[in-house]
Amino acid sequence: MKPKEIDMVKLRGIIGEYKDVKWGLIPLLQAVQEEFGYVPPESIEPIAEALNIPPSEVQGVVTFYAGFSLKPKGKYVLRVCRGTACHVKGGQSILSSVKKHLHLEEGETSEDFQFSLETVACLGACFVAPAMMVNRTYFGKLSPDKVNNVIGQYEKTEGDG
Numbered sequence: 001m002k003p004k005e006i007d008m009v010k011l012r013g014i015i016g017e018y019k020d021v022k023w024g025l026i027p028l029l030q031a032v033q034e035e036f037g038y039v040p041p042e043s044i045e046p047i048a049e050a051l052n053i054p055p056s057e058v059q060g061v062v063t064f065y066a067g068f069s070l071k072p073k074g075k076y077v078l079r080v081c082r083g084t085a086c087h088v089k090g091g092q093s094i095l096s097s098v099k100k101h102l103h104l105e106e107g108e109t110s111e112d113f114q115f116s117l118e119t120v121a122c123l124g125a126c127f128v129a130p131a132m133m134v135n136r137t138y139f140g141k142l143s144p145d146k147v148n149n150v151i152g153q154y155e156k157t158e159g160d161g
């Protein structure tokens with residue numbers, strides 16, 4: 001499976017909404033990423049044009065903020081917490097289990113674009129440490145077994161859209 005094709009009409013529509021908007025760069029990048037799952041490199045030039053700023057500035061912002069990605073991500077993005085509260089409750093074994101199950105390292109996406117693996121400094125769910133997220137869903141009080149069950153649920157829904 002390939003990442004979603006970039007619908008240039010849709011992309012230009014989103015960019016058009018922010019044309020000449022002062023301080024529009026971050027919200028525009030967020031809107032683009034929300035739609036496509038990442039900031040397609042081909043969107044850099046038209047964004048710069050619409051906001052009247054150099055492409056290097058757009059590129060710089062996308063590269064600087066960890067929340068933006070220039071590469072397509074998987075349908076399911078797993079974010080495993082590497083914060084202190086999770087670490088002391090065995091976060092390391094959670095991360096190892098995820099890596100082993102998905103055969104991915106941090107920052108990688110599976111070849112079929114089903115899964116991406118990331119780590120974050122804190123998910124804000126320390127009270128249920130160790131924790132991880134799959135897209136916007138939280139999973140807490142994890143164990144290696146639970147991790148396998150959670151990932152298994154998403155593997156079963158492959159192809160469901």
Ligand code: FES
Binds near residue numbers: 082084085
């Ligand atoms: S340290 Fe893991 S959620 Fe806060």
